[in-house]
Amino acid sequence: MKFTKMHGAGNDYVYVNCFEETLPEDIASLAIAVSDRHTGIGSDGLILICPSEKADAQMRMFNADGSESEMCGNGVRCVAKYVYDHGISNQQTLKIETGAGVLSLDLELAGSKVSQVRVNMGKPILTSAEIPTLLPGDPPVNAPLEVGAQTLEVTCVSMGNPHCITFVDEVNDHWVHGIGPQVEVHPMFPRRVNAEFIEVISPAELKMRVWERGSGETQACGTGACASAVAGVLTGRSERNVLIHLPGGDLRLEWADNDEVFMTGPAVEVYQGIWRGTQ
Numbered sequence: 001m002k003f004t005k006m007h008g009a010g011n012d013y014v015y016v017n018c019f020e021e022t023l024p025e026d027i028a029s030l031a032i033a034v035s036d037r038h039t040g041i042g043s044d045g046l047i048l049i050c051p052s053e054k055a056d057a058q059m060r061m062f063n064a065d066g067s068e069s070e071m072c073g074n075g076v077r078c079v080a081k082y083v084y085d086h087g088i089s090n091q092q093t094l095k096i097e098t099g100a101g102v103l104s105l106d107l108e109l110a111g112s113k114v115s116q117v118r119v120n121m122g123k124p125i126l127t128s129a130e131i132p133t134l135l136p137g138d139p140p141v142n143a144p145l146e147v148g149a150q151t152l153e154v155t156c157v158s159m160g161n162p163h164c165i166t167f168v169d170e171v172n173d174h175w176v177h178g179i180g181p182q183v184e185v186h187p188m189f190p191r192r193v194n195a196e197f198i199e200v201i202s203p204a205e206l207k208m209r210v211w212e213r214g215s216g217e218t219q220a221c222g223t224g225a226c227a228s229a230v231a232g233v234l235t236g237r238s239e240r241n242v243l244i245h246l247p248g249g250d251l252r253l254e255w256a257d258n259d260e261v262f263m264t265g266p267a268v269e270v271y272q273g274i275w276r277g278t279q
Protein backbone atom coordinates (compact mmCIF):
# COMPACT_ATOMS: atom_id res chain seq x y z
CA MET A 1 0.00 0.00 0.00
CA LYS A 2 1.42 3.37 -1.04
CA PHE A 3 1.22 6.08 1.58
CA THR A 4 2.24 9.70 2.11
CA LYS A 5 3.41 11.14 5.41
CA MET A 6 2.15 14.68 6.01
CA HIS A 7 1.78 17.03 8.92
CA GLY A 8 0.05 20.28 9.81
CA ALA A 9 1.80 22.15 12.64
CA GLY A 10 3.40 18.87 13.73
CA ASN A 11 0.11 16.93 13.89
CA ASP A 12 1.23 14.03 11.69
CA TYR A 13 -0.80 11.43 9.88
CA VAL A 14 -0.29 8.65 7.36
CA TYR A 15 -2.33 9.57 4.26
CA VAL A 16 -3.58 7.01 1.76
CA ASN A 17 -4.88 7.97 -1.67
CA CYS A 18 -8.01 5.82 -1.99
CA PHE A 19 -8.56 7.08 -5.55
CA GLU A 20 -5.80 4.53 -6.31
CA GLU A 21 -5.32 2.21 -3.34
CA THR A 22 -7.65 -0.51 -2.05
CA LEU A 23 -7.69 -0.89 1.71
CA PRO A 24 -8.25 -3.95 3.88
CA GLU A 25 -11.71 -4.19 5.48
CA ASP A 26 -10.39 -3.68 9.00
CA ILE A 27 -9.26 -0.06 8.82
CA ALA A 28 -9.12 0.28 12.62
CA SER A 29 -6.36 -2.36 12.83
CA LEU A 30 -4.49 -0.73 9.95
CA ALA A 31 -4.66 2.65 11.74
CA ILE A 32 -3.27 1.13 14.95
CA ALA A 33 -0.45 -0.64 13.07
CA VAL A 34 0.73 2.27 10.89
CA SER A 35 0.52 4.78 13.78
CA ASP A 36 2.86 2.85 16.10
CA ARG A 37 6.02 4.94 16.50
CA HIS A 38 8.23 1.85 17.05
CA THR A 39 6.82 -0.90 14.85
CA GLY A 40 4.81 1.12 12.34
CA ILE A 41 5.32 4.28 10.27
CA GLY A 42 4.72 6.47 13.29
CA SER A 43 1.86 8.98 13.32
CA ASP A 44 -1.07 10.44 15.24
CA GLY A 45 -3.39 8.34 13.08
CA LEU A 46 -4.49 7.42 9.55
CA ILE A 47 -6.30 9.62 7.03
CA LEU A 48 -7.96 8.35 3.87
CA ILE A 49 -8.37 10.59 0.82
CA CYS A 50 -11.37 9.14 -0.99
CA PRO A 51 -13.53 9.97 -4.02
CA SER A 52 -16.66 12.01 -3.18
CA GLU A 53 -19.92 12.57 -5.03
CA LYS A 54 -20.36 16.09 -3.69
CA ALA A 55 -16.82 17.46 -3.29
CA ASP A 56 -13.30 17.23 -4.76
CA ALA A 57 -12.49 14.50 -2.23
CA GLN A 58 -13.72 12.94 0.99
CA MET A 59 -11.61 12.72 4.15
CA ARG A 60 -11.91 9.85 6.64
CA MET A 61 -9.82 10.08 9.78
CA PHE A 62 -8.78 7.38 12.28
CA ASN A 63 -6.99 8.00 15.57
CA ALA A 64 -3.91 6.04 16.66
CA ASP A 65 -6.19 3.75 18.73
CA GLY A 66 -8.23 2.87 15.64
CA SER A 67 -11.33 4.91 16.54
CA GLU A 68 -12.81 7.02 13.73
CA SER A 69 -13.33 10.76 14.27
CA GLU A 70 -15.77 13.00 12.46
CA MET A 71 -13.27 15.76 11.75
CA CYS A 72 -9.62 16.76 11.73
CA GLY A 73 -8.62 20.37 11.14
CA ASN A 74 -4.92 19.84 10.51
CA GLY A 75 -5.78 16.79 8.45
CA VAL A 76 -8.21 18.56 6.14
CA ARG A 77 -5.54 21.15 5.23
CA CYS A 78 -3.15 18.32 4.32
CA VAL A 79 -5.87 16.56 2.31
CA ALA A 80 -6.37 19.79 0.33
CA LYS A 81 -2.61 20.04 -0.29
CA TYR A 82 -2.50 16.43 -1.46
CA VAL A 83 -5.50 16.91 -3.78
CA TYR A 84 -3.87 19.95 -5.42
CA ASP A 85 -0.20 18.92 -5.41
CA HIS A 86 -0.98 15.45 -6.80
CA GLY A 87 -3.26 16.74 -9.54
CA ILE A 88 -6.61 15.39 -8.31
CA SER A 89 -7.88 18.96 -8.81
CA ASN A 90 -6.18 22.07 -10.19
CA GLN A 91 -8.56 24.52 -8.47
CA GLN A 92 -7.25 26.87 -5.78
CA THR A 93 -10.53 26.68 -3.89
CA LEU A 94 -11.45 23.12 -2.99
CA LYS A 95 -14.39 21.38 -1.39
CA ILE A 96 -13.66 18.48 0.95
CA GLU A 97 -16.38 16.24 2.39
CA THR A 98 -15.92 15.47 6.12
CA GLY A 99 -18.02 14.21 9.00
CA ALA A 100 -18.72 17.90 9.70
CA GLY A 101 -20.14 18.45 6.21
CA VAL A 102 -18.57 19.73 2.98
CA LEU A 103 -15.93 22.34 3.83
CA SER A 104 -14.48 25.01 1.55
CA LEU A 105 -10.70 25.53 1.53
CA ASP A 106 -8.60 28.31 -0.03
CA LEU A 107 -5.09 27.32 -1.04
CA GLU A 108 -2.01 29.53 -0.79
CA LEU A 109 0.80 28.44 -3.10
CA ALA A 110 4.58 28.64 -2.82
CA GLY A 111 5.72 28.01 -6.39
CA SER A 112 3.54 25.20 -7.71
CA LYS A 113 2.81 23.58 -4.32
CA VAL A 114 0.40 24.39 -1.52
CA SER A 115 2.03 25.91 1.57
CA GLN A 116 -0.88 27.29 3.62
CA VAL A 117 -4.58 26.59 3.65
CA ARG A 118 -7.46 28.71 4.92
CA VAL A 119 -10.42 26.54 5.86
CA ASN A 120 -14.01 27.53 6.45
CA MET A 121 -14.59 25.12 9.34
CA GLY A 122 -18.31 25.93 9.53
CA LYS A 123 -20.32 26.94 12.57
CA PRO A 124 -19.46 25.59 15.99
CA ILE A 125 -22.02 23.23 17.53
CA LEU A 126 -23.05 24.64 20.88
CA THR A 127 -25.87 22.44 22.18
CA SER A 128 -24.87 19.96 24.87
CA ALA A 129 -26.86 17.08 23.35
CA GLU A 130 -25.07 17.50 20.02
CA ILE A 131 -21.55 18.09 21.38
CA PRO A 132 -22.27 15.59 23.10
CA THR A 133 -21.92 16.17 26.82
CA LEU A 134 -24.13 15.62 29.84
CA LEU A 135 -22.89 18.89 31.36
CA PRO A 136 -25.63 21.53 31.62
CA GLY A 137 -25.75 24.58 29.33
CA ASP A 138 -25.98 25.15 25.59
CA PRO A 139 -23.05 25.13 25.51
CA PRO A 140 -21.58 24.49 28.95
CA VAL A 141 -19.49 27.61 29.74
CA ASN A 142 -17.21 27.60 32.82
CA ALA A 143 -19.12 24.47 33.94
CA PRO A 144 -17.79 22.55 36.94
CA LEU A 145 -16.27 19.17 36.04
CA GLU A 146 -15.00 16.96 38.84
CA VAL A 147 -11.77 15.18 37.98
CA GLY A 148 -10.34 13.27 40.93
CA ALA A 149 -9.97 15.70 43.82
CA GLN A 150 -10.07 18.73 41.50
CA THR A 151 -12.99 20.67 40.09
CA LEU A 152 -12.22 22.15 36.68
CA GLU A 153 -14.17 24.92 34.98
CA VAL A 154 -14.71 23.72 31.45
CA THR A 155 -16.27 25.06 28.27
CA CYS A 156 -17.47 22.56 25.66
CA VAL A 157 -17.69 23.08 21.90
CA SER A 158 -18.05 20.72 18.95
CA MET A 159 -16.49 21.41 15.56
CA GLY A 160 -18.03 18.17 14.29
CA ASN A 161 -15.95 16.41 16.95
CA PRO A 162 -16.18 17.12 20.69
CA HIS A 163 -13.83 19.38 22.67
CA CYS A 164 -13.56 20.27 26.35
CA ILE A 165 -11.55 23.43 27.00
CA THR A 166 -9.95 24.39 30.32
CA PHE A 167 -8.25 27.77 30.80
CA VAL A 168 -5.26 27.44 33.10
CA ASP A 169 -2.57 29.75 34.52
CA GLU A 170 0.25 27.66 33.07
CA VAL A 171 -0.09 24.92 30.46
CA ASN A 172 2.10 22.09 31.73
CA ASP A 173 2.40 18.30 31.93
CA HIS A 174 0.20 18.17 35.04
CA TRP A 175 -2.72 19.36 32.93
CA VAL A 176 -1.98 17.59 29.67
CA HIS A 177 -0.81 14.19 30.99
CA GLY A 178 -2.29 14.18 34.50
CA ILE A 179 -5.75 15.62 33.85
CA GLY A 180 -6.14 15.19 30.05
CA PRO A 181 -6.57 11.39 30.02
CA GLN A 182 -9.18 11.61 32.81
CA VAL A 183 -11.16 14.28 30.96
CA GLU A 184 -11.03 12.18 27.75
CA VAL A 185 -12.96 9.31 29.34
CA HIS A 186 -15.04 11.31 31.85
CA PRO A 187 -18.62 9.97 32.13
CA MET A 188 -19.92 13.46 31.24
CA PHE A 189 -18.72 12.78 27.66
CA PRO A 190 -20.59 9.82 26.18
CA ARG A 191 -18.41 9.70 23.02
CA ARG A 192 -15.22 10.63 24.92
CA VAL A 193 -13.71 14.04 24.25
CA ASN A 194 -10.59 15.93 23.14
CA ALA A 195 -9.18 17.98 26.05
CA GLU A 196 -7.55 21.37 25.41
CA PHE A 197 -5.61 23.38 28.01
CA ILE A 198 -5.23 27.07 27.26
CA GLU A 199 -3.09 29.84 28.66
CA VAL A 200 -4.21 33.35 27.71
CA ILE A 201 -1.18 35.41 26.70
CA SER A 202 -3.33 38.36 25.61
CA PRO A 203 -6.86 38.72 24.18
CA ALA A 204 -5.33 38.17 20.73
CA GLU A 205 -2.90 35.36 21.58
CA LEU A 206 -3.39 31.98 23.23
CA LYS A 207 -1.05 29.12 24.08
CA MET A 208 -2.54 25.65 23.78
CA ARG A 209 -1.69 22.03 24.43
CA VAL A 210 -4.05 19.16 23.74
CA TRP A 211 -4.77 15.63 24.92
CA GLU A 212 -6.58 14.10 21.96
CA ARG A 213 -9.28 11.48 22.15
CA GLY A 214 -7.76 8.28 20.79
CA SER A 215 -4.23 9.59 20.17
CA GLY A 216 -2.92 11.20 23.39
CA GLU A 217 -0.88 14.39 23.29
CA THR A 218 -0.29 15.70 19.78
CA GLN A 219 1.74 18.69 18.61
CA ALA A 220 -1.39 20.49 17.42
CA CYS A 221 -5.12 20.05 16.92
CA GLY A 222 -6.92 22.18 14.35
CA THR A 223 -10.47 21.51 15.51
CA GLY A 224 -9.25 21.99 19.09
CA ALA A 225 -7.79 25.37 18.16
CA CYS A 226 -11.14 26.38 16.58
CA ALA A 227 -13.06 25.19 19.65
CA SER A 228 -10.63 27.05 21.94
CA ALA A 229 -11.00 30.28 19.95
CA VAL A 230 -14.78 29.97 20.34
CA ALA A 231 -14.43 29.18 24.06
CA GLY A 232 -12.19 32.24 24.49
CA VAL A 233 -14.96 34.46 23.12
CA LEU A 234 -17.75 32.69 25.05
CA THR A 235 -15.87 33.16 28.34
CA GLY A 236 -14.89 36.77 27.56
CA ARG A 237 -11.18 35.94 27.58
CA SER A 238 -10.21 36.59 23.99
CA GLU A 239 -11.14 38.34 20.76
CA ARG A 240 -12.78 36.82 17.69
CA ASN A 241 -9.39 36.92 15.91
CA VAL A 242 -6.64 35.02 17.69
CA LEU A 243 -3.24 33.54 17.04
CA ILE A 244 -2.85 30.19 18.80
CA HIS A 245 0.61 28.87 19.64
CA LEU A 246 0.86 25.08 19.76
CA PRO A 247 3.92 22.91 20.41
CA GLY A 248 4.17 22.20 16.64
CA GLY A 249 3.49 25.68 15.28
CA ASP A 250 0.94 28.48 15.06
CA LEU A 251 -2.63 28.54 13.77
CA ARG A 252 -4.61 31.70 12.97
CA LEU A 253 -8.29 31.56 13.97
CA GLU A 254 -11.25 33.79 13.31
CA TRP A 255 -14.80 33.31 14.58
CA ALA A 256 -16.52 35.52 12.00
CA ASP A 257 -19.65 37.56 12.62
CA ASN A 258 -21.66 35.14 10.46
CA ASP A 259 -20.82 32.44 13.09
CA GLU A 260 -18.41 30.52 10.82
CA VAL A 261 -14.92 29.68 12.07
CA PHE A 262 -11.94 30.21 9.74
CA MET A 263 -8.63 28.46 10.39
CA THR A 264 -5.38 29.23 8.55
CA GLY A 265 -2.27 27.11 8.88
CA PRO A 266 0.49 25.15 7.18
CA ALA A 267 0.38 21.79 5.41
CA VAL A 268 3.58 19.84 4.72
CA GLU A 269 4.36 16.66 2.78
CA VAL A 270 7.31 14.82 4.35
CA TYR A 271 7.73 11.62 2.35
CA GLN A 272 6.07 8.81 0.45
CA GLY A 273 6.56 5.13 1.08
CA ILE A 274 5.22 1.61 0.77
CA TRP A 275 3.59 -0.08 3.75
CA ARG A 276 4.33 -3.79 3.84
CA GLY A 277 2.26 -4.56 6.90
CA THR A 278 3.45 -7.52 8.91
CA GLN A 279 5.50 -9.20 6.16
Ligand SMILES: N[C@H](CCC[C@H](N)C(=O)O)C(=O)O
Nearest residue numbers: 069072073074161221222223
Ligand atom coordinates in the same frame (compact mmCIF):
# COMPACT_ATOMS: atom_id res chain seq x y z
N1 LIG B 1 -5.86 16.60 15.42
C1 LIG B 1 -7.14 16.79 14.80
C2 LIG B 1 -8.30 16.41 15.60
C3 LIG B 1 -8.38 14.97 15.84
C4 LIG B 1 -9.49 14.72 16.77
C5 LIG B 1 -9.58 13.30 17.17
N2 LIG B 1 -8.57 12.98 18.16
C6 LIG B 1 -10.97 13.01 17.67
O1 LIG B 1 -11.14 11.89 18.17
O2 LIG B 1 -11.89 13.83 17.54
C7 LIG B 1 -7.32 18.20 14.30
O3 LIG B 1 -6.36 18.79 13.83
O4 LIG B 1 -8.44 18.73 14.33
